[in-house]
Amino acid sequence: MPKSLLYAWLIFTPFILNAQKDMTGITLHFNPILNGKPIQDGILTGHINDDSIAIHTLRFYLGNFVFYKNGKEVGQDASGYHLLDMEDANTMTISLLIAADYDAIRFTLGTDSLTNASGAMGGDLDPTKGMYWAWNSGYINAKIEGYAKKCPTRNHQFEFHIGGYMPPFQTVQQVELQGIAKQEIRVDMELSAFFEQIDLGVTHGVMSPSATASEMAKLLAKTFRLHEQ
Amino acid sequence: MSNKLPLAVIFMGIAYWFLVAASPFSSPDPVPLKYPESWPKPTYDFTKNPLTRQGIELGRRLFYDPILSKDSTVSCSNCHLSYTAFTHVDHALSHGIHDRIGTRNSPALMNLAWGSKFMWDGAANHLDMQALAPISSPVEMDETIENVVQKLGRESRYKALFHHAFGDSTVTGERLLKALSQFELNLISANSKYDQMKRGEAVFNEQENKGYVLFQNNCARCHAEPFFTNHGFEKNGLPIDTTLNDLGRMAITQLSADSLKFKVPTLRNIEFSHPYMHDGRFRKLREVLNHYAQNKELGIELTANEKVDLTAFLLTLTDKEFLFNADFAFPKN
Numbered sequence: 058m059p060k061s062l063l064y065a066w067l068i069f070t071p072f073i074l075n076a077q078k079d080m081t082g083i084t085l086h087f088n089p090i091l092n093g094k095p096i097q098d099g100i101l102t103g104h105i106n107d108d109s110i111a112i113h114t115l116r117f118y119l120g121n122f123v124f125y126k127n128g129k130e131v132g133q134d135a136s137g138y139h140l141l142d143m144e145d146a147n148t149m150t151i152s153l154l155i156a157a158d159y160d161a162i163r164f165t166l167g168t169d170s171l172t173n174a175s176g177a178m179g180g181d182l183d184p185t186k187g188m189y190w191a192w193n194s195g196y197i198n199a200k201i202e203g204y205a206k207k208c209p210t211r212n213h214q215f216e217f218h219i220g221g222y223m224p225p226f227q228t229v230q231q232v233e234l235q236g237i238a239k240q241e242i243r244v245d246m247e248l249s250a251f252f253e254q255i256d257l258g259v260t261h262g263v264m265s266p267s268a269t270a271s272e273m274a275k276l277l278a279k280t281f282r283l284h285e286q
Numbered sequence: 287m288s289n290k291l292p293l294a295v296i297f298m299g300i301a302y303w304f305l306v307a308a309s310p311f312s313s314p315d316p317v318p319l320k321y322p323e324s325w326p327k328p329t330y331d332f333t334k335n336p337l338t339r340q341g342i343e344l345g346r347r348l349f350y351d352p353i354l355s356k357d358s359t360v361s362c363s364n365c366h367l368s369y370t371a372f373t374h375v376d377h378a379l380s381h382g383i384h385d386r387i388g389t390r391n392s393p394a395l396m397n398l399a400w401g402s403k404f405m406w407d408g409a410a411n412h413l414d415m416q417a418l419a420p421i422s423s424p425v426e427m428d429e430t431i432e433n434v435v436q437k438l439g440r441e442s443r444y445k446a447l448f449h450h451a452f453g454d455s456t457v458t459g460e461r462l463l464k465a466l467s468q469f470e471l472n473l474i475s476a477n478s479k480y481d482q483m484k485r486g487e488a489v490f491n492e493q494e495n496k497g498y499v500l501f502q503n504n505c506a507r508c509h510a511e512p513f514f515t516n517h518g519f520e521k522n523g524l525p526i527d528t529t530l531n532d533l534g535r536m537a538i539t540q541l542s543a544d545s546l547k548f549k550v551p552t553l554r555n556i557e558f559s560h561p562y563m564h565d566g567r568f569r570k571l572r573e574v575l576n577h578y579a580q581n582k583e584l585g586i587e588l589t590a591n592e593k594v595d596l597t598a599f600l601l602t603l604t605d606k607e608f609l610f611n612a613d614f615a616f617p618k619n
Contacts, residue, residue, distance in 0.1 A: 067350065106357035173411070174411045174412060175331070175334070175412065176331070176334060176335065176412040176413070176415065176463075176464075176467070177335075177412075177414035177415065177460040177461075177463035177464050177467070179458055179459075179460040179461075182460075183458055183459040183460050184415070184418060184431050184459040184460070185431050185432045185435050185458065185459035186459075187416065187432065189415070189421075191418040191419045191421070191422040192409055192411050192419055192423075193421075193538055194409060194410050194411035194412065194415050195411070205447055221360065226540075241369070266540075267540075
């Protein structure tokens with residue numbers, strides 16, 4: 058019996074050691090908020106620009122995670138794009154492995170142009186995820202939908218499908234989080250930074266690549282920030 | 287006793303090999319894309335979607351199956367019939383579900399591995415993604431890819447076909463689109479009299495030769511050999527149809543310079559792909575040539591005799607082996 062245990066130890070130990078070698082993980086929890094208020098019953102509500110806003114859909118792609126230490130790149134993640142969906146809490150947490158010490162992380166909000174023009178893809182990029190345009194090829198990098206009293210639309214709905222990869226209306230954005238000291242961090246997305254800049258009485262529907270969509274992508278990228286402890 | 291554990295490990299390894307690694311699923315059979323040596327390399331990236339016998343077969347079943355539409359009445363082949371160069375013969379504007387009529391003439395399908403933008407306005411940036419447009423169009427199939435994937439996943443025959451093509455029976459949007467691409471990529475037309483003449487297997491008569499010279503001098507800039515399209519977008523002098531107000535490429539690029547530009551269609555099998563132009567406004571080749579000859583801006587001058595010669599050349603682009611290829615037609619079994 059001890060001999061057989063020895064065999065098992067000899068066979069499996071190298072695999073176990075290899076898996077643990079120098080790998081540190083990071084878990085990022087993305088937490089959408091509106092005026093500091095978290096999601097309640099699946100909806101974000103708040104008062105912005107003298108308007109009552111309710112957001113029921115927030116879906117977006119994150120990817121191309123790159124890690125930095127003292128301003129220098131120390132590693133990249135190769136797990137591809139992640140589709141985050143406010144309605145599915147599991148998707149709002151991303152765990153990545155990195156074989157280095159880091160203090161900052163950069164990632165893209167949205168998909169790059171190569172991904173948009175490379176044909177059918179699977180996983181979170183599968184076109185069944187509802188994030189691909191049929192009539193104008195390309196991914197919808199972010200969907201934001203909800204209601205606002207000022208919207209002069211049916212049921213006061215607003216619908217922003219933000220995408221576009223061809224110049225001059227690209228929508229992919231870089232986001233950087235600095236001062237990361239822990240392996241498990243909370244990232245708030247304060248959507249008031251987005252809605253404060255939009256007059257929902259005028260702009261309530263974006264469905265194709267445009268200057269407005271590009272501007273909205275920039276605004277959405279500004280909503281990310283490390284949660285204050 | 288002490289030897290039993292290693293023996294068990296070895297036994298489990300052997301069992302794993304037989305059960306999983308060497309399961310009844312054998313890898314799909316690779317199929318090389320056959321095309322003339324003189325043609326350039328395809329633009330389609332086959333490393334991401336290697337052609338296989340089983341993949342092409344699955345794609346063919348999907349292409350001919352109305353399950354892709356909302357009420358299972360319309361398949362791809364409704365507007366892309368194999369015997370008419372995979373276009374919708376006789377219909378200026380193609381019709382789809384519930385006889386709803388679209389705004390364009392369905393394009394002929396062939397030699398798609400060399401294309402980079404698809405549809406009359408280039409809306410689809412990749413062959414894989416093109417099928418999303420007709421599936422979701424309310425006047426074509428009026429369905430969603432999510433629903434199609436669910437419907438296929440409930441059908442045991444499709445589960446088996448996906449298993450054969452991709453190694454397991456899971457139906458995904460990616461696999462559905464890639465299988466359709468495989469069938470479409472396989473539609474190669476390269477055996478017309480023109481192709482045979484190029485290979486030294488056939489000889490043009492005098493009229494066809496004259497027509498070929500006229501073609502090279504007047505048409506080949508856009509309808510470039512050997513695909514008889516430069517795969518670009520051009521304005522060919524057609525006045526806008528005010529019942530459609532179709533601005534073409536501009537709708538995609540939002541550039542005013544692209545107003546009224548449409549994709550240059552291939553001329554291969556043009557004898558069978560009528561009616562012509564993006565809105566099918568011309569029923570006869572004669573009308574097409576008259577349009578080009580009458581438009582002064584295009585600088586194409588053709589006498590009546592020259593039109594006849596040019597038509598004789600255009601008819602050499604008919605590839606009956608392609609048109610009546612049983613492997614491309616409705617799967618009978």
